[in-house]
Amino acid sequence: MRLPDAQVAVLRAASATDAKTVEQLAAETDRKPETVTRAAFDLRDDGLVAVDERTESTATLTDEGREYAAAALPEVRLYRAAVDAGAADEPVSMGEVIGAAGLSGAEVDIALSNYARKGYGDIDSGALTADPDADPDADAEAAALDALADGASEGGDGGDGDAGDASDADVDDDTLDQLERRGLVDRDERTVRAVTLTDDGVTAMMEGVETSETVDRLTPEMLTSGEWADAEFAEYNVEADAPAVEGGRVHVLRQAAERVKDVLVGMGFREMDGPHADAEFWINDCLFMPQDHPARTHWDQFALDVPPVRDLPEDLLDRVEDAHRDGVGDDGDGYHSPWAESVAREVDLRGHTTSLSMRYLSGQQVGELEEPQRYFSVEKVYRNDTLDATHLLEFFQIEGWVMAEELSVRDLMGTFTEFYEQFGITDVRFKPHYNPYTEPSFELFGRHPETDELIEIGNSGLFREEVLTPLGVDCDVMAWGLALERLAMLTTGAEDIRDLHGTLADVEFLRNAEVTY
Amino acid sequence: MPVVDIDTDELRALTGHGEKTDEEFEADLFALGLEYEGETEDGDKQFEFAPDRLDRLSVEGVARSLRYQYGDARGVHVPDPNSPDWTIEVDPSVPDERPYVTGAVVRGVDLDEAALDSLIQLQEKLHATMGRGRAKGAIGIHDLTMLKGAGLGTAGGSLDLGGSLGAGGADTGGTDAGPVIDDDALDGSEPPESLDEGPARGSGENSITYRGVEPDGDQFVPLDADAAMTPGEVLTEHPTGETYADLVEGLERYPAIYDEIGLFSFPPVINGRRTEVSTDSRDLFIELTGTDQWTIDKMCVVLCYALSARGGAIEEIEVVYQGDTYPEEYGPELVRPDLDTDEKTVGHDRIETVLGVELDREEVVDLFERSGLDASYTLGEETTRYDVTIPPYRVDVLHPLDLIDDVGRAYGFDELEPRYPDVGTVGGRHERSRLERAVRTALVGLGFEDTLNFHMTAADENYERMQIEEGSGAFGAEEAVGITSPYSEDYTQLRTWALPSLVQVLENNTHRSYPQDLAEVGFVAHRDDDENTRVAEARRVAGVVARTDATYEDAKARLQAVCDDFDAELETPAVDHPSFIPGRAAAVELDGERVGVVGELHPAVLVDHDVEVPVAAFEFDLSGLA
Structure with missing residues (x-):
């Protein structure tokens, strides 16, 4: 069987017993993950491999999250400071405790708003009490931060995503949601594909697989030399999106x-x-619009800052004026509105x-x-x-x-x-x-x-x-x-x-x- | 367009069609040309209509039209007025700018809240339309019982009454603050001599006077006020006065109406409180002043018809002009309201041609009558002619054609079957529009996005932001055609060139992906007094190439391609142009004629428009490609 180079490499690297992720295969074959993915799908379409897809979510700490993982959550620090100050027995001034907890800036608000939410105690008119039964060591959010911080440092070497996955699994979803809302954690979803050889794939391997010589681009040289006749062209993913081209077009209107x-x-x-730009004569007077018609005020039309129009046909001007003053025909009436040639000569848009x-x-x-x-x-x-x-x-x-x-x-x-x-x-x-x-x-x-x-x-x-x-x-x-x-x-x-x-x-x-x- | 607010319960009562639903009224009114617009806060329906049938500015007029439409009324109805008891004397001191007056008395009106609202609405709408914002005609409606007519026959009695005026002032509005009559002011207002020798006198028992008053003359208590004010004070201290102050601005004397007690109306600004109309008012005195007698007479007639529909009895008044200024066509002595009908003649064949249907004569007469007109016909040699009588409330019938429109509406334009006219003509595009289309096609082929920009702009955009100076001789720097008293500072002139528009589009799209190659084939204009309209108009072809590596060549290459397409020979000698980088600008010469500019836009222009990529540009006259 002859297959394109990338497919041969993937087929050889794949195993019938161990599912290997695309990333693993890419590392083993020294090819780009996209190349491996495309080859894997082509092989799957030929029935030679199976591709198992699952969605994996990872959570990573934000800068702020890392800070709290190192120094403890502001509300925890506040609670500890409050207990130290004796707030478990009687209310203590808030300012004092905040100072003792070493909180400043935005942390103060964060600490206060989460303090009550988590039941560490009450805040009432500037005084703080601490619930003696609260246990900051059992704080789910703090625990989750720690777990994620550990996971991130572990995951640093492998880069295969397992570490993030493991730490994610340790933390329940509600807590992660809460941390995400607080901006302490970024969550990401990605698809992990794992490849295994099918029976057909194993058979094909046993029968022998060879690399076919494919040509990526047709060149002028190939056309003139006749080389094109023996060439096998690499298949493209013809369904993939092409880069956007912005042609020009005539304005929609x-x-x-x-x-x-x-x-x-x-x-x-x-x-x-x-x-x-035309004389009002052509715009309005010829249309039998009386000169005091509301639509002829400059609130409705644009008058231009230019001298009056130079020429108007004199006889037409007279006939139009007559129509305005006396109407047309035996029974015609004109308007009871003023009419002046100077108005007719003004230039408007x-x-x-x-x-x-x-x-x-x-x-x-x-x-x-x-x-x-x-x-x-x-x-x-x-x-x-x-x-x-x-x-x-x-x-x-x-x-x-x-x-x-x-x-x-x-x-x-x-x-x-x-x-x-x-x-x-x-x-x-x-x-x-x-x-x-x-x-x-x-x-x-x-x-x-x-x-x-x-x-x-x-x-x-x-x-x-x-x-x-x-x-x-x-x-x-x-x-x-x-x-x-x-x-x-x-x-x-x-x-x-x-x-x-x-x-x-x-x-x-x-x-x-x-x-x- | 005017909008009339209608209480449909009132409409049911006034038409006598209690069974009609609101929806049915909406459909019936659409057929009359009144379009449903929405509801007011009080639940009245609002209808918009074109400003021809101003007799429909109130529910009474709309009801009348519907009664004709429903066939409940036919032909012309004119109220029979009682003979006059009151006279309006027009004193020569009336300001020349507002010489005319008319009026009527209406007795026995039944004014409930709805009727009073309707009357106020009608007054306001008439002001807004025929009255041209009160400038051409203004209405004052007064409670007649509060007026004291000066007895006639006692020559000069109405004005030569310093004492009476004072006494009247004390009564005014029932307040203690009676106006103090200032002798100087009275002297200033100078009761004219002509009053004694007035050539004519009304026959009525009572008279009031339309005259002029000094701005700081007599005082009265205006509506919605508690204190007496002079007319001048009303204009500066009363909200209504402030609104209408410009209507009397600059007049030496203000228009004023007096009865025996004193000043009671300051048209066109405000009435006095003494004669204010309320739901208790039964007898009304209507006065209208204005710049055209016909217009105020017609406004008066529309009011009289509306009040007549409320059970009022119309009573004539006399108007006597004592000076030289009286309406020429009517003479110095008038009896008003003018309820005379008008007559026009229309031919049968013209009706059939305009409507495109055949009609028999009786049917036409019937249609006229259902339109509130009367018609009789005479058989002529060529065609039957209808003599049509037009009621006095119609202000829109200027020509027999307007009567054909009425016939069509009564017939129902909806009933007419459309037909494609059997007329053969040859169609075609104007040469310029074909050229524009071809150039746009060429530009788009070169990858330009075609844009469409406003022709109006501001000097700042057109000149300063492009680093050029109006009139400096640079391409694009021609003298502007300015817009008179512009409404918006963004649109104060026509653009003299198109490139500033394209650069503005770039400015507004810096967040969009590059390259941005934009073009426009569009209108520009500049001042040129040699032109008939004083405006030189032209079409320009403009393009900008905005991309990270744009250079002069990018603009020139595309310019060259367009010119090649139209077989125009292009040369580009270097020029100095402040919009472009020195040494990278050239004139566009097509077939030896200088018609444009091409170059790389100056960084100062780009930075001022927040554009962060180089831009190469060109603009030239479309006529260069013709």
Whole structure:
């Protein structure tokens, strides 16, 4: 029989009558314990040896434990000092006894707290009594410390673990637990494997076992020389863990954005692009948001410290102002709110990407658009909110709109139902809602795929005529928006949005995030 | 969004639907657009809704909407008011900043604790919404029996009354500490002459006056206080006064309302204690002041409808503006509350298009009526037109489209079958977003972890901690776009470059294993007044290689690989850049254009960020790869 070198060595060293531990075999064969273990398991799989496993626990003294083993436990010292001071007969001042016992620092507290627990006596308002019947020589913890201290010194020579084992056996578990709690002992568990030859193993040995010539690594030389043809390759443990490799990956939220973009492009949407810092005109006024709307205060949006925007399309500016003041159409009413061009010209960070939709619909961004059109963006927006596990000051908004003749609420519902189904959200509900810029408007609700909770997943509607008419759009436009982070949290199960986004990001979280596709 | 607190027992009583469970109400209200949010400490249910139907800011309004939804009520209902007995005279001394006033009298209200709570809630919610935090409109509700109307006809009587005012002061709030009338103060407040020659007089028997008062003028005892104070003292010594002080800050005269006894209300800050409303109050006097007549009139109407639902009889008042400042569209003499209905016309075909269903005319009329509107139709050549009457408490109907929304809600949007629109369009990505994606893919292929950082930062992070000075000309040192009155000192400007963000990520991950090779393709911006928005926006490609043996070459090798991928010709002439070790920094030139920087980060930068391994880094403009 031909076997790899290590297996032959282990087989030869093993005995059919004496179980030998891996450590013993390693010493005898002059090989590493891991090599012997692997060889032993391979031999066991071939039925040539038996491997007996048992768990062994060892207890070793900590530095503090060793100290007490040498100088006696603080409470024992306290008791002896107390007895010497006559506390067995009448209470004695605690300070005096502590001094006599030579206790200082942390030892004092340790001594006092264990003194009463072990029944050495009582401590009452600074006075100490000692129980004359207590026997410090019978202190189980002290005895255990001594036993472990002896065991450790004995075990020093062999290093085969027997010494620790023996001392462990002398001490009962409760006492060891107690010593561990006190930080005097460290306990460790390990598996001890012992190897014996099986009958098959004995037979194989009698028939003769030879070492097979194995090759560890395939080399370029072997390939060119043709040597590889006669080589036997050493078997690897192919189940063992390999060293960790950290490849790079696209940010998990970018992956989510890519997924959304894929879906929308598939549904016939083109992508928009435009400024993050923009005139309030595009961000709010075009959207028929009255200038005294609460969402337009700087508590809600970020105003920038720059001069007003240089150019706005003058005729559009006039039409938007008219819509705000007098409404649109014969029966239209305007707002009873102040309106000033200077406000419209102020530059803010966009609070929504609907500013892009306004720029595109106005014909200012890519020229006049003929219906039908579908457009989208997945871009960053800025809100002056409180930063917490579900809110960021900056987040990605998914924005989309469809421009066509005679769009109805049913078309809107059909489009969004289709979109959300791509993300496993079925049964979308439409709650009638109000936005200054759409009518009818709907908040979209869906069931969380895991918790089954009804949660808000978007906001939608048909743009009002007060929005479209000034922009020069004479057909219908339906639009919707939602936070990408909300969709991502929903589909990835992330619980704190701050792990995902921003400089507080945890690199480990990013390394371990599951891929979105 | 507004939240209304609702006692469902009240809702059962006011709707007449004692059999409805709380859960049924929750479902019915969801259909109306009111979302259940939770419970208050007192066990009231809280519902959040969008700020259009402000007539639903109290249980009375919600009950009214439900009665329409249940079909118990139909069409427009307008209370029939009694003719006026009281007049509010507006004296020209009223501050220009708060010129308008309106009001109503409501008699015979049955105010138990719940009704009073509801009234207070409605007042607060109207302040928060239409009233824009009391700035645009503020409400004062008073116990009418505590008011003493100055008799009309005695010209100037209401103000030319130093003695009366003093006497009234002694009565104020029943305290001994009657205000001492300071002659100087009275002179200062100067009863205007126009009062004597006032062009108009209300026909009611009683009048009160809306006028201006000197900050240190007349005293009154405000709510929740025991001592008389001047308006100025209220602003500094009374908690409510402190809260609303900024609304009257800088005014020469403060808004004030007087009856024959004296000052009893200091809008928009606080009412006087004398006229405080309690559960014993039966007759109420409501006054509203503000910056827009329409807004305060509508707030008044919402209040009147709520009190009418509590059995109150509405009584008109007259408002007479004696100076030149009166609402242009209504003239100087008004009768309020303005319970006039509005009319709008909407076409049948538009309704069908928006809802996507076919409807017959009677059904549409029925749906209007179930929405609390009245409608009649005329057959036109192209389409049937509905003339729709809108009740005065509606503040949200700006356009006929808003009426179609009402029809849809009454029809039940849930009843509509979704359909995918039969419209063909061609989809596609924006070129920049395709380029960004391709660069990210290349970086990830080189082993970089892609990061996503905030665009907002602080000057300290962007400049100082990178050892550069704003405006110094170094790459990344461009002038900042600052955020106006920032909320947080961590976010005071837009980042001018991306490397500081990556170094911050390194700083926050020193406990994680190395190597840490991080990259970002992201937004930066700086101030540039030549730009239309004054902000120059750009996308940058940035990377850091942080490992125990990182050197300049590690950054350059990866930079080179990315540039090769996009067939951009890279040159790296040496530059001085304070963020990098001298002699180990270079400009990134792509196809001859200087677009970035590459180098080994300066130890001072690393130590300041607690990074204990060398870091090689690069950043350049994404457009260099295009």
